[in-house]
Amino acid sequence: MSSTPYSRDAVIVEAVRTPVGRGKPGGAHSDVHPADLGAHVLKALVERAAIDPVIVDDVIWGCVTPVMDQAGNLGRNTVLAAGWPESVTATTVDRACGSSQQAVHFGAAGVVAGHYDFTVVGGAESMSRVPMGSNRTGGRSHPQHVLDRYGVEGFSQGTGAEMVAQRWSLSRTRLDEYALRSHALAAAATDSGALDAQLAPLPGGITHDEGVRRGGTLGSLARLKPAFRQDGVIHAGNSSQISDGAGAMLITTGDLARAHGLTPVVRVHTAVLAGDDPVVMLTAPVNATAKALKRSGLSIDDIGAFEVNEAFASVPLAWLAETGAKAERLNPLGGAIAVGHPLGGSGAVLMTRLIHHMRDNGIRYGLQTMCEAGGMANATILELL
Incomplete structure (x- = not known):
C-alpha cells in the first residue's frame, strides 16, 4: 500500500462505454452475448489506461436481470470473456436501475478502505436477449404482507411515473417538450463529436447511440397512445428506451x-443512497440529491452538471422543480429518452458521459442520480481533478 487506509481517496482514471443499441431483435447489439458486450469495454478500458489487467483486484459489475x-455471475463471465487473467475476480450487483452506479459506490468504498488498490466497476444489460422481468417468471417479487402494507396488488414504474406527473402538475405537452429536448441535445452532442472520446464501438457495429431520433415534433408525439393509463400522459415517446449497452471505469x-x-x-467526492415511497417509486432522486449536498457541504449551484436518469420525462422534471437546479445543467447531452436505458449498464453509461463532459468543459463538480425499483436512488458527486 502506498498510504494508510485513512488517507486514501478514490479516483477514476478512465471511463468508457459502448454506443447504446436498441433493445429489440435487429438492434445493433442484439446478436452480442451480454458477457461479450461487457468484455469489449473491459478490453477498451485497459487498452486506454495502458495497464495490465492482472493488477485489478476485483470487478464489480451491475446487471438487473x-x-x-x-x-x-455475469461479472465473472465478462472477465473471462475479455481474456483477463483467471486471478481477476468479479461479482455481480443488482440495485435495479442503479446497479452499475452502486458498483461505483462499492468500488470506491473498497479502494478507500484499502481492500482494493485497483478495481474496475461498471455493468451491462442486453434487453434484446434477456427481456425485462424475465427473472420474475413463475414467481412473485413481493410477499403478500408487503402488498398489504401499501394496499396495492403490485408495484409499477409506469403507474409511478403517472403519479409523479400528477403530483407535480406536469402536462403531456410539458413531458413531450422535454422528450424532444433529450433527442435534440443527444443529436447535437453526437454531431459535434462531444461523445466520441467516451465511446468504444464494437467491430463492424454502430459508432453512435442508435436510439437518437431527429425531426420529432409535438404533433408526432401526440399520436402515441398512453402506455399505463387510458387518460394518462406517459407514453413510449417520453419514456426511456429498451436498450443494450455496457460501460466501465477504473x-x-x-x-x-x-x-x-x-x-x-475525477475524485468520487460523495456517495449516498436514499429511499422513498415504493408505490410512487421514482421520487427518491430528490431525497438522494439533498442528502448528497448536505453530506458534501456543497450547494445546488456548486454543481455544474447533473445526470438524472430519464426513466420517464416526469422524473427529471419533478427533480428539477424540487431542487431548483439550473435547467441548462440538467442532462446536457440528452438522456435515456433519446439514448436508451440498458438497465444494469445505465449507471456506468451515465457516469462515463458525466466524467467526459466535466473534463471537456472544465466543470469542477458533477452529480448523478437514478431512480430505482422499490423507491430507492443513488446519488454520486464527482470532483474534477
Whole structure:
C-alpha cells in the first residue's frame, strides 16, 4: 500500500462505454452475448489506461436481470470473456436501475478502505436477449404482507411515473417538450463529436447511440397512445428506451494512479443512497440529491452538471422543480429518452458521459442520480481533478 487506509481517496482514471443499441431483435447489439458486450469495454478500458489487467483486484459489475444469458455471475463471465487473467475476480450487483452506479459506490468504498488498490466497476444489460422481468417468471417479487402494507396488488414504474406527473402538475405537452429536448441535445452532442472520446464501438457495429431520433415534433408525439393509463400522459415517446449497452471505469487511489503513470480524472467526492415511497417509486432522486449536498457541504449551484436518469420525462422534471437546479445543467447531452436505458449498464453509461463532459468543459463538480425499483436512488458527486 502506498498510504494508510485513512488517507486514501478514490479516483477514476478512465471511463468508457459502448454506443447504446436498441433493445429489440435487429438492434445493433442484439446478436452480442451480454458477457461479450461487457468484455469489449473491459478490453477498451485497459487498452486506454495502458495497464495490465492482472493488477485489478476485483470487478464489480451491475446487471438487473441475471437470468438466461446473464445468469451465473455475469461479472465473472465478462472477465473471462475479455481474456483477463483467471486471478481477476468479479461479482455481480443488482440495485435495479442503479446497479452499475452502486458498483461505483462499492468500488470506491473498497479502494478507500484499502481492500482494493485497483478495481474496475461498471455493468451491462442486453434487453434484446434477456427481456425485462424475465427473472420474475413463475414467481412473485413481493410477499403478500408487503402488498398489504401499501394496499396495492403490485408495484409499477409506469403507474409511478403517472403519479409523479400528477403530483407535480406536469402536462403531456410539458413531458413531450422535454422528450424532444433529450433527442435534440443527444443529436447535437453526437454531431459535434462531444461523445466520441467516451465511446468504444464494437467491430463492424454502430459508432453512435442508435436510439437518437431527429425531426420529432409535438404533433408526432401526440399520436402515441398512453402506455399505463387510458387518460394518462406517459407514453413510449417520453419514456426511456429498451436498450443494450455496457460501460466501465477504473478506480484506484490518487497516489497509486500517479505511481503507475495514470492521470486521475475525477475524485468520487460523495456517495449516498436514499429511499422513498415504493408505490410512487421514482421520487427518491430528490431525497438522494439533498442528502448528497448536505453530506458534501456543497450547494445546488456548486454543481455544474447533473445526470438524472430519464426513466420517464416526469422524473427529471419533478427533480428539477424540487431542487431548483439550473435547467441548462440538467442532462446536457440528452438522456435515456433519446439514448436508451440498458438497465444494469445505465449507471456506468451515465457516469462515463458525466466524467467526459466535466473534463471537456472544465466543470469542477458533477452529480448523478437514478431512480430505482422499490423507491430507492443513488446519488454520486464527482470532483474534477
